Amino acid sequence: MSAVERVLVGHLYPSYLNIYADRGNIAVLSRRAALRGHELEVTAVGPGDALAAESFDLVYIGGGQDREQALIAPDLASRGEQLRRAVETGTALLAVCGGYQLLGRGYRGRDGTWLEGAGVFPLETVAGEKRLIGDVLLDAELDGTPISVAGFENHAGRTLLDPGATPFGRVIAGHGNDGASGFEGCRVAAAIGTYLHGPLLPRNPGLADWILGQALQHAGGTAELEPLTDELERLAHAVSSSRARARGGR
DSSP: OOOOOEEEEEEEOTTTOOGGGTTHHHHHHHHHHHTTTOEEEEEEEOTTOOOOGGGOSEEEEOOOOHHHHHHHHHHHHHTHHHHHHHHHTTOEEEEETHHHHHTSSEEEOTTSOEEEOOOOSSEEEEEEEEEEEEEEEEEEEETTEEEEEEEEEEEEEEEEEOTTOBOSEEEEESOTTTSSSSEEOEEETTEEEEOOBSOSGGGOHHHHHHHHHHHHHHTTSOSOOOOOOOHHHHHHHHHHHHHHHHHOOO
């Protein structure tokens, strides 16, 4: 086993954005790192806290209700330049639901209000009349390797990618970004934004290891990870995939 490598993680607004137990994604990454002899050092970052985004190997932000999103949006927007620079220099990032929306250029509410975003992802979100809810199954590709991703969505936002933007995956079952385009999420370098809750990573070990590998690489290690058995994780993925397929397409 390689020498222990410390991975520095910035967890943005954990007291505000933790709907559907999204902080479980951090627990999964910590456990999978420990099984390989690595350590995650997680720093909670709240409104007003200093954030040297480039000093982190991984930045994580979960989802929340509209009220919580509005509370942290100005602070997050003020960190946009730092976050964009961090992603450009190889920092890994995972953003879920509300965090994903606010890492775009912004969110337009039903009443016309505009929440400025951090501008990491090339997209905007507008509120829809109907919530998009249920199990989701995606076909995605990470560095040329096809991967199946399963999760759960519950959002009113309709996220519109800029022309030429790279979606995280293509919808096999469920709604995705807007219920019409067939796209789900967005990816820029080692940054992934997605609507998938659940939490996402316990049922998608391949995705968890890709994110962990990107963070380890940023920390000066290797992105190549020793395989784990993942029996329970694969079973969870199969159950979630089956539910999504039973639900059908958009």
